[in-house]
Amino acid sequence: MGSSELAGSGGVKPATGAEVTLRRLAESGLIAVATATMEGITEANGAFLRLVGYSEADLAAGPLDWRAMTPPEWAPADQAALAELQATGSCTPFRKEYWRKDGSRVPVEVGAVVLGWEPLCWAWFIRDALAEQQAEEAGQQAAELAALAAELSQAVTVAEVAQALAGWLRRAVGVKLAILVEADPRRPVLRYVNLHDVPDDVARQWTELDATHDSPAVRAWRSGKLVFFADPQTIDTEFPHFAAARMAAGTGSCLAVPLFSAGKVTGVLTVTWPEPRLLGPAQQQFLAAVAGYVAQALTWARQFEAEHAVAHQLQQAMIRPAGTADSRVEVNAVYRPATTDLEVGGDWYDVLTVTDECMALIVGDVVGHGISAASAMGQLRSALRGLVLAGLPPAAALEALDKFASIVPDAQFSSCVVAFLDARHESLTVSVAGHMPPLVIDNRGQASFFEDAQDPPLGFADAARKTTRLHFPVGSTIILYTDGLIERRGMPLDAGLERLAVTAAEQSGRGIGGLSDRLVRELVSESFHNDDVAVVCARLLSHGPARLTETVRAEPARIRALRRTFGDWLQAIGASGQARAELCIAVGEALTNCAEHAYAGTQPQSVTIEASASSDHVQVTIRDSGRWRPRSGDPARGQGLPLIRKLMDRVQVITGPAGTTIAAERSLGDKE
Amino acid sequence: MTGDILTVSTDARDHVTVLVLEGEVDAYSVGQLDSALARAAQRKVPVIIDVSGLGYIDSSAFRAIYRASEHIPVSIVVPASSVLSRTIRLAGISAKIPILPDIDSASAQAANHETGTRP
Numbered sequence A: 001m002g003s004s005e006l007a008g009s010g011g012v013k014p015a016t017g018a019e020v021t022l023r024r025l026a027e028s029g030l031i032a033v034a035t036a037t038m039e040g041i042t043e044a045n046g047a048f049l050r051l052v053g054y055s056e057a058d059l060a061a062g063p064l065d066w067r068a069m070t071p072p073e074w075a076p077a078d079q080a081a082l083a084e085l086q087a088t089g090s091c092t093p094f095r096k097e098y099w100r101k102d103g104s105r106v107p108v109e110v111g112a113v114v115l116g117w118e119p120l121c122w123a124w125f126i127r128d129a130l131a132e133q134q135a136e137e138a139g140q141q142a143a144e145l146a147a148l149a150a151e152l153s154q155a156v157t158v159a160e161v162a163q164a165l166a167g168w169l170r171r172a173v174g175v176k177l178a179i180l181v182e183a184d185p186r187r188p189v190l191r192y193v194n195l196h197d198v199p200d201d202v203a204r205q206w207t208e209l210d211a212t213h214d215s216p217a218v219r220a221w222r223s224g225k226l227v228f229f230a231d232p233q234t235i236d237t238e239f240p241h242f243a244a245a246r247m248a249a250g251t252g253s254c255l256a257v258p259l260f261s262a263g264k265v266t267g268v269l270t271v272t273w274p275e276p277r278l279l280g281p282a283q284q285q286f287l288a289a290v291a292g293y294v295a296q297a298l299t300w301a302r303q304f305e306a307e308h309a310v311a312h313q314l315q316q317a318m319i320r321p322a323g324t325a326d327s328r329v330e331v332n333a334v335y336r337p338a339t340t341d342l343e344v345g346g347d348w349y350d351v352l353t354v355t356d357e358c359m360a361l362i363v364g365d366v367v368g369h370g371i372s373a374a375s376a377m378g379q380l381r382s383a384l385r386g387l388v389l390a391g392l393p394p395a396a397a398l399e400a401l402d403k404f405a406s407i408v409p410d411a412q413f414s415s416c417v418v419a420f421l422d423a424r425h426e427s428l429t430v431s432v433a434g435h436m437p438p439l440v441i442d443n444r445g446q447a448s449f450f451e452d453a454q455d456p457p458l459g460f461a462d463a464a465r466k467t468t469r470l471h472f473p474v475g476s477t478i479i480l481y482t483d484g485l486i487e488r489r490g491m492p493l494d495a496g497l498e499r500l501a502v503t504a505a506e507q508s509g510r511g512i513g514g515l516s517d518r519l520v521r522e523l524v525s526e527s528f529h530n531d532d533v534a535v536v537c538a539r540l541l542s543h544g545p546a547r548l549t550e551t552v553r554a555e556p557a558r559i560r561a562l563r564r565t566f567g568d569w570l571q572a573i574g575a576s577g578q579a580r581a582e583l584c585i586a587v588g589e590a591l592t593n594c595a596e597h598a599y600a601g602t603q604p605q606s607v608t609i610e611a612s613a614s615s616d617h618v619q620v621t622i623r624d625s626g627r628w629r630p631r632s633g634d635p636a637r638g639q640g641l642p643l644i645r646k647l648m649d650r651v652q653v654i655t656g657p658a659g660t661t662i663a664a665e666r667s668l669g670d671k672e
Numbered sequence B: 001m002t003g004d005i006l007t008v009s010t011d012a013r014d015h016v017t018v019l020v021l022e023g024e025v026d027a028y029s030v031g032q033l034d035s036a037l038a039r040a041a042q043r044k045v046p047v048i049i050d051v052s053g054l055g056y057i058d059s060s061a062f063r064a065i066y067r068a069s070e071h072i073p074v075s076i077v078v079p080a081s082s083v084l085s086r087t088i089r090l091a092g093i094s095a096k097i098p099i100l101p102d103i104d105s106a107s108a109q110a111a112n113h114e115t116g117t118r119p
Helices: A017-028 A046-052 A056-060 A072-088 A130-154 A158-173 A200-206 A216-223 A232-238 A240-249 A281-319 A370-389 A394-406 A493-508 A515-523 A556-572 A577-598 A640-647 B030-041 B059-068 B085-090 B103-117
Strands: A032-037 A041-044 A090-099 A105-116 A121-128 A177-183 A190-192 A227-229 A253-261 A264-273 A329-336 A347-355 A358-365 A415-422 A427-433 A439-441 A447-449 A468-471 A477-481 A533-540 A547-553 A606-613 A617-624 A650-656 A659-667 B006-012 B017-024 B047-056 B074-077
Touching: A017 A032, A032 A046, A041 A056, A046 A056, A046 A090, A046 A105, A046 A121, A072 A090, A072 A105, A105 A130, A130 A158, A130 A281, A158 A177, A158 A264, A158 A281, A177 A216, A177 A281, A190 A216, A216 A227, A216 A253, A216 A264, A227 A232, A232 A240, A232 A253, A253 A281, A264 A281, A329 A347, A329 A358, A329 A515, A347 A370, A347 A533, A358 A370, A358 A477, A358 A533, A370 A394, A370 A415, A394 A415, A394 A427, A415 A477, A439 A493, A447 A493, A477 A493, A477 A515, A493 A515, A515 A533, A547 A556, A556 A577, A556 A606, A577 A606, A577 A617, A577 A640, A577 A659, A577 B047, A577 B085, A640 A650, A640 A659, A640 B059, A640 B085, B006 B030, B017 B030, B030 B047, B030 B059, B047 B103, B059 B074, B074 B103
Parallel strands: B017 B047, B047 B074
Antiparallel strands: A032 A041, A032 A121, A090 A105, A105 A121, A177 A190, A177 A264, A227 A253, A253 A264, A329 A533, A347 A358, A358 A415, A415 A427, A427 A468, A439 A447, A439 A477, A477 A533, A547 A606, A606 A617, A617 A659, A650 A659, B006 B017
């Protein structure tokens, strides 16, 4: 029988007019035609047999079961068509699929007409809809890819890329798990990118990190080709060592696609489906295209993260204070970036020594985030440093900074607070440019906000800026901070300030060491803060002068008096008892040497002491215009200088024609 | 210059002389310590110098104590809490002069010393 004729299992029937027409249509081969009864397909033309992959012999062996040839999800459509057929004698063409003999599916469009009623007999007219479906799928895939591209373009970090991808794959491709691994550039391992999305035990076993360990991802990585395993049996045969994990994860099929960047495999996307599935060339190409998008997104994300790390480092370098040199003030500061960690913030702090008696404490906040905010911050900070070090008081420095801010992109509307702490006079001079009010904890532990010095933000001062002076007795603490410390979602600002006041009063009772960190820990949520935070705390420990300079005649009573003056000064700058005793002994020895030896036989001359304190050291210089006597042979004599050397951290003796200078340095704390 | 910034009290016990120093010993008050040590040396019993009450000491005092120790056993009592404790340990006399934290241990040490030198 020719392939263009109707082949059949049924006998020859008398031809009606309609049947002749049908037979001619079938013979033309233009369309697939099959004659069926409730038992099955009894006749079919070559076009039909080719479409469903059966042979004429198959048909000759008995009716083809059209129910069994229809995937279950299409059975209702068949039922509906039969009902329509019985009611009206024909059915409206509809879309369905057939199982081909080889198990694959073929999409078709089907119509039918009744040929006879007793028993019911009809003809199917079937059009191959594969090309159409492929075109539709291609359109849908293009739309899906566009959606993926859009989602990936929103993802900034590697983790976000992984997250966007996993969501999209579940939605668009119906995958159960999506695992993204990246090749370590230095070691032969593949690292998970999105482990949080995968149960630990599954992830660790299913896609091994060790690149010497065989897995779908490793194969894709090594070969640079897509690898696909269609069903559990294939997976278990290929990777017997994963059988248990595969079963636990309920994986039915698995695909691993290499990710290329600059011609090299930089990672692998592994996806699994819960059921076995066939993956046609078109779908494989589709997933390869997905991998292309992902590879690009990952490369950008890595680049972003690298730039971000650089910006962070820059910022950390920029906010590092110059180091204070005042033992009378204990300072503690901290900068904490936002936890979302997406962008560099614009907060900063600074602590500067302005004069011997004055220290500047600064906290500022540039509006916005990112490199431009960080850059504006760096410029404002440097400018303010220069202004303060040039001797401008807080208000004048901020007025000059107003002008500066107006020419720096992104610097306008920044806020800033400048506080000058004068230890000697126990005073605080504050100007505030649109910033959170400084918090002062007095020496009885009472907290109050310093609200008097409020002025507009930088670049917006329309009149001279205010300065407020506050008595700041020894034991008082000032806390400068940025809004990240007090702002919480859903909490009014006043409540945040109140919370800060209560917490700071409580925490400052435990000392200044680590106070900034403790405040951040208590007040800022660990899990959620999308703003950066800068805090500076300073407590006045004593109000002694930063320097001591005295010249006396080198005679016993004056030397004793000078020794005591020096001791009092050490106490005022906060030296420990032991440090005070030892520094006094060293100075006493030096002064006594001057008196006893330098001017032996002559009238007492003058001796000068100069002492200065840094944050944790004292430097002292004793200068006379004589010459120290060399050490004698008596072991008990001439112990002065050796003792000085033992007690001080550093000692230098310079003997010149003009006299002898002894310079010594010791830390302010106790020693073992 | 008077030495009234230093007080030296002498406690002549049976087998030991205890000198209690209070105030400051410097090059101008060390004479008082010298005299007290000279008197104590005549008793021919060990001398314990208690410096717990001192606020200042310098090399002239160490010199005086070192010289005295050439004639008679001398020990120094200084509690670890004293601001001078480190200075006394570093003064370079500890090889010859025991430094002890309290009078009782200094007395016990002095008694041992006596037994050891006069079997």
